[in-house]
Amino acid sequence: MKMKRKYITALSTVIGTSLLLAACGGGSTPTNSGSTTTPGAASPAAAAKKADGPKLNFRLAETHPADYPTTLGDKKFAELVNQASDGRIKIDVFPASQLGEEKAVIEQVQLGAIEFTRVSTGALGGFNKQYEVFSLPYIFDNDNHQWKFLESEQGTKLLDSLESSRMKGLAYYSSGARHFYSKKPIKSIADLKGLKIRVIQNKVNIDLMNALGANATPMPYGDVFNALQTGVIDAAENNYPSYFSSNHFQQAKNLILDQHQRVPEVLLISKVAWDKLSADDKALIKKAALESVKTQKAEWDKFEKDSEAKVKAAGVTITDVSDLKPWQDAVKPVIEKYRNDYKETLEAIEKARK
Incomplete structure (x- = not known):
């Protein structure tokens, strides 16, 4: 009888442990809202998330105040990204050097600690020699001349050259004379x-x-x-x-x-962050950056006057x-x-x- 009782006790312990593991999700795929899921298959929510891509939260560092034209351009960019991704990608803009001065921010962007920033091409010269060209005096006659160059093949090539400095140039912003x-x-x-x-x-x-x-x-x-x-x-x-x-x-x-x-401004993303994005998200972000230029230029002209x-x-x-x-x-x-x-x-x- 004693042996029988010991056997029953041990069996009860094994069954109880198995039930506990099942309740904690250790022995089968977890369910959502009480729905059943075939073991090994993705849940409907997981499948939808996979189709849309992961939710992403990024930071954008800005030197200037909240109402400054480049900051308004940053905010328009963030808004366009949020809209195009149906709220899946959120970019928070931090104006007034909250995340640091330009040089320190660029270093953090290179490391991937900060995902986005807007900086002067003058500051970029210390990280990518080709950007020192914008510091040369009187190479542009006026703003129209400058934008003809920035929107040319060579202007785009300069943006792309930032990849060698662990950054990805997305768009130029206006900064006047x-x-x-x-x-x-x-x-x-x-x-x-x-x-x-x-x-x-x-x-x-x-x-x-x-x-x-x-x-x-x-x-x-x-x-x-x-x-x-x-x-x-x-x-x-x-x-x-x-x-x-x-x-x-x-x-x-x-x-x-x-x-x-x-000396134009550049909106850019860390190459660390860029390389982790899907092809669709890269295209979405690049398009939003270029579309935000129109808003930034209009705000610049108004603010300058x-x-x-x-x-x-x-x-x-x-x-x-x-x-x-x-x-x-x-x-x-x-x-x-x-x-x-x-x-x-x-x-x-x-x-x-x-």
Whole structure:
């Protein structure tokens, strides 16, 4: 009898354990909402998820404020991606350098820690030498000339070249012309002599300042206001919207419209993130990026006019440059120094001029 009771107890334990495993899903395919599933077959929900692709949540780092034209372009891009994927792909935009300054963000994008960013091609020059071409002065006559090049085969080739730097260029954004602004009056090239001017850190910008008789002072964009305020630098250079939105006009109330550079922006994705996407998702994201350009350009034009009006109202002294030839002549040695390095791109820019 004792042996019989021991056998019954052991059998009960085995049966109980088997039932527990089954209840926990250890012995069969789990069910959804009480439905039954054939062992080894995907559930309806899993099949639908596989057909549509995985849900993805990405971050996009932006240096400028929430209402800045590039940020509005970023948001339009995120909105278009969300719509095209029926909500499956979500991109959160983080403006105002919440995820870091441009250089640090680019490094994080290369590692895949941040998936998307919008950066100046000036900043990209430190990571991909071909992008330093945009820092060359007076290579574009105007915005139309610049966009003819950016939308050309060579412009697209430059975007694709970022893959060698562990990034994927998606689209260009507008950034207008850059001008000098200073704490002291500047009416001509001569007034730049000896000034400590903040620049984006790349060799071309440093050579440009030397050609104009100024002292290049590389520093992050977010440090410029305090540097102007404390006298660490005497001047800086940027476009109208950045000059206004950064409040630099409060510290440097003299602006000269010399148009020395037209440095476009780039919307890009980490190659780590890009390589994990399906072909359909890559096409969806690329299309959304290109469609967002129209919104960004329109917002840029509007913001540029508004910024100009507001800095004028704030008492900024604005000097127009009616004859750019002396400026162009002064910086020709810079272009010639780098011509062989960017020969193909400069030829394409010249072609776009015609």
